[in-house]
Amino acid sequence: MAMARKPLVAGNWKMNGNPTLVREMGDALNKLDTDAMNVVVCPPSCFLPLFANTSFATAGQDVSANEEGAHTGDIAASMLRDLGCKYVIVGHSERRQDHGESSQLVANKAKRALSEGLVPIICVGEPLEVRESEKEQEYVEQQLLPVFETLSKQELSQCVVAYEPIWAIGTGKTASPEQAQQMHAFIRSKLAEQDSVIAEGTRLLYGGSVKPDNARELFAQKDIDGGLIGGASLKTDSFIAICQATQ
Numbered sequence: 001m002a003m004a005r006k007p008l009v010a011g012n013w014k015m016n017g018n019p020t021l022v023r024e025m026g027d028a029l030n031k032l033d034t035d036a037m038n039v040v041v042c043p044p045s046c047f048l049p050l051f052a053n054t055s056f057a058t059a060g061q062d063v064s065a066n067e068e069g070a071h072t073g074d075i076a077a078s079m080l081r082d083l084g085c086k087y088v089i090v091g092h093s094e095r096r097q098d099h100g101e102s103s104q105l106v107a108n109k110a111k112r113a114l115s116e117g118l119v120p121i122i123c124v125g126e127p128l129e130v131r132e133s134e135k136e137q138e139y140v141e142q143q144l145l146p147v148f149e150t151l152s153k154q155e156l157s158q159c160v161v162a163y164e165p166i167w168a169i170g171t172g173k174t175a176s177p178e179q180a181q182q183m184h185a186f187i188r189s190k191l192a193e194q195d196s197v198i199a200e201g202t203r204l205l206y207g208g209s210v211k212p213d214n215a216r217e218l219f220a221q222k223d224i225d226g227g228l229i230g231g232a233s234l235k236t237d238s239f240i241a242i243c244q245a246t247q
């Protein structure tokens, strides 16, 4: 992790949690010294209004690429912003798989989020068969291309990118620090082809079975600036330990 990039840890609750967890997590995180890091909680959107007066940020788990209108079940970037969100996850592999989201749609969602002042956390990552055929870099590059084509450089400079190998999500099988660092360095090199200053400033998160006992080693890698945490973000102790592992 480079000193110039502030570490960021985001807890993606996915379709989990309840008002009790909102209260417990809010109380615990409000006591955490968050000066040295950005902490973000991404609960199901119905719980967002329950997070009030927090010392940490909140995020949506998804956003519509449309501004408003007849899009049943979708949530607009302006609505997330009005609920106090600073960030939004776009392109999580579960959205890509469960809802057939293309990389172009993900790029459009990121653009829409940016237009409402939200920071998109753009997720990329390969499935197991791609990793086994050693084509993971080509795969991730293809996921990033529409982002580079759709966003202006100014917009790109506002984004966070999360690398989440699908084979490591919820499986207990983490990418080794070397595997993760290699991909993060590759993503940074692709950003540098767009703009070297943007590449240096962009925070790259690792996601996939991050736990308190492996977080520190992952976050110590040169191009890993924090994590996108699933299962371990549902327990206050483990999420706080992971946040502290950035220091």
Ligand SMILES: O=C[C@H](O)COP(=O)(O)O
Binding pocket: 012, 092, 164, 168, 169, 170, 171, 172, 207, 208, 209, 210, 228, 229, 230, 231, 232
């Ligand atoms: O968004 C979070 C990731 O999908 C990682 O989930 P996980 O920590 O449960 O493996």
